[in-house]
Amino acid sequence: MAHVKVVDVAARACLVEVEDAVAAAALAAWVRAVGLPAEEVVPAARTVLLDGVDPVAAREALRRWATDDVTRPAPLVRLPVHYSGPDLARVADHWGCTTREVVDLHTSLEFTSAFCGFAPGFAYLAGLPLERAVPRLASPRTRVAPGSVGLADTWCGVYPTASPGGWLLIGTTDAELWDVDRARPALLAPGTRVRFEAAR
Amino acid sequence: MTAGGDVEVVDPGPLSTVQDLGRRGWAHLGVPRAGALDRGAAALARRLVGGRPDDAVVETTVGGIVLRPRRAVTLAVTGAPCTVRVGARAVPHSAAVTVPGGAVVTVGPATTGVRSYVAFNGGIAVTPVLGSRSTDTLAWVGPPRLAAGDVLALGSTGPLPEAPAAVVVRPRDPVLRLRRGPRAEWLDDDGWRRLEGASYAVAPDSDRIGLRLTGPPILRRGGELASEGIVHGAVQLPPSGQPVVFLADHPTTGGYPVVAVVEDDDLDLCAQLRPGDEVLLRLG
Numbered sequence: 423m424a425h426v427k428v429v430d431v432a433a434r435a436c437l438v439e440v441e442d443a444v445a446a447a448a449l450a451a452w453v454r455a456v457g458l459p460a461e462e463v464v465p466a467a468r469t470v471l472l473d474g475v476d477p478v479a480a481r482e483a484l485r486r487w488a489t490d491d492v493t494r495p496a497p498l499v500r501l502p503v504h505y506s507g508p509d510l511a512r513v514a515d516h517w518g519c520t521t522r523e524v525v526d527l528h529t530s531l532e533f534t535s536a537f538c539g540f541a542p543g544f545a546y547l548a549g550l551p552l553e554r555a556v557p558r559l560a561s562p563r564t565r566v567a568p569g570s571v572g573l574a575d576t577w578c579g580v581y582p583t584a585s586p587g588g589w590l591l592i593g594t595t596d597a598e599l600w601d602v603d604r605a606r607p608a609l610l611a612p613g614t615r616v617r618f619e620a621a622r
Numbered sequence: 623m624t625a626g627g628d629v630e631v632v633d634p635g636p637l638s639t640v641q642d643l644g645r646r647g648w649a650h651l652g653v654p655r656a657g658a659l660d661r662g663a664a665a666l667a668r669r670l671v672g673g674r675p676d677d678a679v680v681e682t683t684v685g686g687i688v689l690r691p692r693r694a695v696t697l698a699v700t701g702a703p704c705t706v707r708v709g710a711r712a713v714p715h716s717a718a719v720t721v722p723g724g725a726v727v728t729v730g731p732a733t734t735g736v737r738s739y740v741a742f743n744g745g746i747a748v749t750p751v752l753g754s755r756s757t758d759t760l761a762w763v764g765p766p767r768l769a770a771g772d773v774l775a776l777g778s779t780g781p782l783p784e785a786p787a788a789v790v791v792r793p794r795d796p797v798l799r800l801r802r803g804p805r806a807e808w809l810d811d812d813g814w815r816r817l818e819g820a821s822y823a824v825a826p827d828s829d830r831i832g833l834r835l836t837g838p839p840i841l842r843r844g845g846e847l848a849s850e851g852i853v854h855g856a857v858q859l860p861p862s863g864q865p866v867v868f869l870a871d872h873p874t875t876g877g878y879p880v881v882a883v884v885e886d887d888d889l890d891l892c893a894q895l896r897p898g899d900e901v902l903l904r905l906g
Contacts, residue, residue, distance in 0.1 A: 431803060461646050473853050538652040541652055541761055607648075
């Protein structure tokens with residue numbers, strides 16, 4: 423059985439602690455799959471918040487969460503990217519490689535949407551190796567265009583709407599990341615697997 | 623909003639929004655819950671006009687709102703006390719009032735508190751977004767804030783309820799009862815002693831996202847917490863030691879430790895505290 427610790431938050435809310443963001447996304451998917459009654463299931467970097475839930479029932483259900491349950495197939499989204507971001511050379515500097523190699527590496531990895539936050543539909547995509555971690559800008563841009571693909575720490579993210587932002591921008595995609603009129607408003611909901619492709 | 627609607631917004635005041643019970647089930651995509659901040663006051667307004675529990679109402683902020691119904695409507699104003707006028711005539715607060723078409727309804731500035739609510743028989747029929755008619759002021763999911771010239775459509779009119787004998791709205795003591803939160807251990811015993819019975823002033827930058835408190839700094843242990851999901855009423859403690867109570871439009875995740883959570887019954891009070899008001903913190 424996977425190790426989880428459950429921490430009380432309020433009368434009808436608890437936090438489930440797991441080892442990392444990918445485990446949190448998997449646990450959140452599992453909680454939805456087993457139909458545990460909860461108003462909100464919010465995965466984050468190392469926790470899953472269960473809000474609007476009976477904490478006793480939640481603790482009981484979580485005993486059935488086994489590690490082998492995490493391997494259920496997740497949808498895969500392919501995102502075409504124009505690799506022409508203003509920080510592409512800066513990322514190449516950090517990685518000690520050419521901008522071409524930045525593109526090659528970024529398109530070779532499979533990312534997993536671990537959790538959303540910051541703005542509706544903004545997904546924190548896990549999958550960049552630790553040695554490829556990059557810092558945020560010392561002073562964030564006041565406006566980042568929608569569709570911008572950025573890196574920060576070991577995260578990759580795509581800005582769904584225009585907003586301020588401090589991530590290093592390597593390119594842009596034309597994909598519609600957030601649309602409230604779709605049945606699935608966020609293209610990169612937690613658990614989604616993501617591959618980037620160089621757009622022609 | 624709608625061209626062929628029923629109620630025109632003449633002057634929206636500083637900030638008026640449409641609110642219902644809020645959006646459930648989208649926090650994992652980063653969508654705040656929203657919904658009327660003073661849930662009790664909004665519920666009373668709906669009840670007075672015979673509304674359904676999730677009918678959308680107007681929430682004002684300090685300055686009130688001026689409306690002009692295009693046909694006869696029944697409305698009720700609750701929440702922060704204020705004068706309510708139909709034309710030049712004063713009408714009661716916290717009571718159902720039937721207004722003829724074309725009359726100007728002035729919901730005056732709040733004399734105390736912050737947010738007044740205006741409910742209409744039939745409810746406000748803006749198009750729901752992700753299952754709710756609420757405006758969220760963090761990410762602006764839902765209908766935009768009301769602007770002069772907007773015309774709100776009302777839903778189908780239900781029967782009016784019998785007027786209640788009396789509506790008594792008791793003033794609430796400015797006390798927030800706290801229970802220990804998920805990161806309570808970030809405060810040592812001394813921190814908890816300082817929090818108990820401490821008086822804090824409401825900061826001017828308080829809004830629907832959070833009630834910001836200023837007063838004796840509560841020092842917590844250092845370090846970084848990975849971002850985690852946040853509940854309505856969570857008391858976050860940034861390194862400054864000045865607590866923030868997260869309200870309906872709060873970000874769905876955050877990285878400062880939630881040391882305490884405000885009791886659900888006290889959240890409506892948070893909606894009515896003004897900048898400069900003093901509030902007492904009590905550990906439950």
